[in-house]
Amino acid sequence: MEKSIGIIGLGRMARAIVSPLLESGEYEPSNVFGVVGNTSSIPSALGDLPSGIKVVSSDDKLSVKVWEAPLILLAIKPQQFWEIKESASRFKSNDKSPKPLLISVLAGITLKSLQEAFPKHTCVRAVPNTPTMVREGLTGLAWGDDITSDQKSEVRKVFESISEIFQLKERQLDSFLALTSSGPAYIALVLEAMADGAVAAGLPRNLSNKLAHKTLSGTASLLREKSLHPAELKDMVASPGGTTISALRHLELAGLRSALIEAVVLAAQKSRQLSEEGSS
Ligand SMILES: NC(=O)c1ccc[n+]([C@@H]2O[C@H](COP(=O)([O-])OP(=O)(O)OC[C@H]3O[C@@H](n4cnc5c(N)ncnc54)[C@H](OP(=O)(O)O)[C@@H]3O)[C@@H](O)[C@H]2O)c1
Structure with missing residues (x-):
């Protein structure tokens, strides 16, 4: 049938x-x-x-x-x-x-x-x-x-x-959503900001957008195809006294890592709250 x-x-x-x-x-x-x-x-x-x-x-x-x-x-x-x-x-x-x-x-x-x-x-x-x-x-x-x-x-x-x-389990869906459904927005924001940085450093807008995009997709492929832990890749790129470690120092000071951690936790909490309101 x-x-x-x-x-x-x-x-x-x-x-x-x-x-x-x-x-x-x-x-x-x-x-x-x-x-x-x-x-x-x-x-x-x-x-x-x-x-x-x-x-x-x-x-x-x-x-x-x-x-x-x-x-x-x-x-x-x-x-x-x-x-x-x-x-x-x-x-x-x-x-x-x-x-x-x-x-x-x-x-x-x-x-x-x-x-x-x-x-x-x-x-x-x-x-x-x-x-x-x-x-x-x-x-x-x-x-x-x-x-x-x-x-x-x-x-x-x-x-x-x-x-x-x-x-x-149903109770895991809020955390799943906070990472995977909201995640594309976090990534898009990071990508846009990196392109803005390249523009600020003197590259044309279209080129900056394209380079930021390719950097993201190439990094994702590299992590996946070589089964690298993100920390391994970071250490590979950051050479002693070099440009990347200077930039990473700034990102740590600015709290990028904890901002992202808190963003996922907040999104999960919000999703849980909406589910509770939706079922009441
Ligand atoms: N988009 C995403 O990335 C995504 C991801 C995960 C989950 N979701 C979930 O998917 C659902 C739909 O999202 P969407 O982005 O596809 O929304 P959407 O493009 O706005 O589609 C909603 C559809 O529902 C129709 N609709 C409205 N009132 C209706 C009614 N009384 N009876 C039958 N159909 C009705 C709308 O028709 P009209 O246009 O004529 O009003 C439209 O076809 C949401 O609940 C969202 O949480 C979306």
């Missing part, structure tokens, strides 16, 4: 997830049913996805059909969660065994809230990061109650072509 998927919120993240599944033939376009907030956003929701996908807005009476899918991807903004909960409760479905799957990528909405909102579904929390959009992502997964091993495989299939997958 052909597999089908229902997508509630066909925005950037949902498109990044579903696009490779369509390309690989895992799902036929005609078996993908999406719901968006407004009719006017249907063309952009479809983007460059293959034709044949059905997308309606949430006020279309056909939108309830999304609840018939054996697998639902919930990818709205967290603020829209209660609206969706309400629309799910209006859909009368039979109890099925095993229950259909619902994968939520919503930040701050706990498995407990998901399970209470969608009691006829087996829920999974997924935390993908932005690089999933170029298939270089990381996804943390926390399983809901009573999930079967077949359902776990199904969920892994959804994320494996865009990301490396990490199966985690």
